[in-house]
Amino acid sequence: MLNFPFAMETVLTKDPGEAAAFIRRGGVVAFPSETVYGLGANVFDERAVTRIFAAKRRPADNPLIAHIAELEHIADLVEYVTPSAAKLIDAFFPGPVTVVLKKGSRVPLIATAGLDTIGVRMPRLALAHEFIHACESPVAAPSANLSGRPSPTTWQSVSEDLNGRIDCILQGDATDIGLESTVVDCTRAVTVLLRKGAVSIDELRRVIPEIELHDATTPGPARSPGLLHKHYSPQAKVVIAREPAHESDAFIGLHEPASKVWLSRICGDVGEYARVVFEFFRECDRRGVETIVCEPVEESGLGSALMDRLRRAAE
Numbered sequence: 554m555l556n557f558p559f560a561m562e563t564v565l566t567k568d569p570g571e572a573a574a575f576i577r578r579g580g581v582v583a584f585p586s587e588t589v590y591g592l593g594a595n596v597f598d599e600r601a602v603t604r605i606f607a608a609k610r611r612p613a614d615n616p617l618i619a620h621i622a623e624l625e626h627i628a629d630l631v632e633y634v635t636p637s638a639a640k641l642i643d644a645f646f647p648g649p650v651t652v653v654l655k656k657g658s659r660v661p662l663i664a665t666a667g668l669d670t671i672g673v674r675m676p677r678l679a680l681a682h683e684f685i686h687a688c689e690s691p692v693a694a695p696s697a698n699l700s701g702r703p704s705p706t707t708w709q710s711v712s713e714d715l716n717g718r719i720d721c722i723l724q725g726d727a728t729d730i731g732l733e734s735t736v737v738d739c740t741r742a743v744t745v746l747l748r749k750g751a752v753s754i755d756e757l758r759r760v761i762p763e764i765e766l767h768d769a770t771t772p773g774p775a776r777s778p779g780l781l782h783k784h785y786s787p788q789a790k791v792v793i794a795r796e797p798a799h800e801s802d803a804f805i806g807l808h809e810p811a812s813k814v815w816l817s818r819i820c821g822d823v824g825e826y827a828r829v830v831f832e833f834f835r836e837c838d839r840r841g842v843e844t845i846v847c848e849p850v851e852e853s854g855l856g857s858a859l860m861d862r863l864r865r866a867a868e
């Protein structure tokens with residue numbers, strides 16, 4: 554991992570053109586998408602991509618997703634598009650789905666953490682589209698948090714982690730979905746769901762009926778190294794339970810708990826829960842909460858992705 558002193562001014566802007574100019578000059582820029590905020594650089598610029606890893610303190614074995622605004626750019630990133638990937642692209646681009654394919658030779662290995670595959674995603678948020686389009690190249694981007702912290706869903710949370718460490722933050726609204734994209738490995742005979750997200754396995758099955766769920770217990774090299782790292786976690790301890798145990802606990806869920814706690818967030822539905830959970834984690838850390846109790850939800854649709862993130866945070 555690179556270590557250099559960070560003392561740069563981080564420019565805040567609402568103008569996607571101004572933000573994209575930094576990328577064209579080799580800079581790193583945080584930008585909103587419909588899932589979470591990303592931290593982007595020109596995917597073909599090895600030096601710029603290195604700066605993403607340094608700014609986030611991201612382990613070098615965790616690959617980045619390449620973001621595009623135009624379908625034509627897929628050809629610059631991958632060797633070929635497999636039939637399963639073509640179906641997913643047709644059904645879900647632009648949207649919260651990342652397809653993993655064999656990487657093309659132009660993509661530097663640092664972007665894919667040494668893998669011969671690359672994740673490709675086309676965000677559907679209009680501001681993200683305008684920004685990536687103006688970058689004039691695909692944008693490599695992990696979530697815009699310090700490694701190990703919850704993904705940021707507001708530009709203020711990006712700033713909390715990365716102010717002074719990156720060139721620019723493109724200021725958009727709080728993100729719509731609040732959880733990261735669904736990641737699907739399309740490189741092999743059997744298509745595999747690697748990371749759950751807003752697009753559920755049932756929706757994927759409508760397009761690829763034979764898709765399989767990734768089983769982390771299968772021996773052999775990890776298909777998605779990033780999933781092995783500690784993720785999505787606040788400093789506070791996370792417990793999945795229906796009721797808080799202490800008055801000093803924080804609570805987030807769909808139902809008012811029976812006992813009083815000093816900080817709680819009751820959500821109207823699973824969509825709202827997913828949208829606000831990472832921000833709630835951060836709020837708890839700002840206030841020095843020791844334990845966050847998260848109510849479990851039904852494991853279907855978005856609830857399945859939400860439970861995945863809660864479990865990782867509770868590990």
Ligand code: TXA
Nearest residue numbers: 588590591616670671672695696733734776777779780
């Ligand atoms: O919604 C999202 O996906 C957000 C926004 C910014 O697009 N990005 C995001 O990136 O969540 P990040 O870096 O936090 O997560 C990327 C994860 C990696 O940790 C890994 O699990 C998987 O995507 N991934 C990326 N490239 C891969 C590859 N070539 N093979 C397998 N998994 C890959």
Ligand code: MG
Nearest residue numbers: 695696697704
């Ligand atoms: Mg991340």
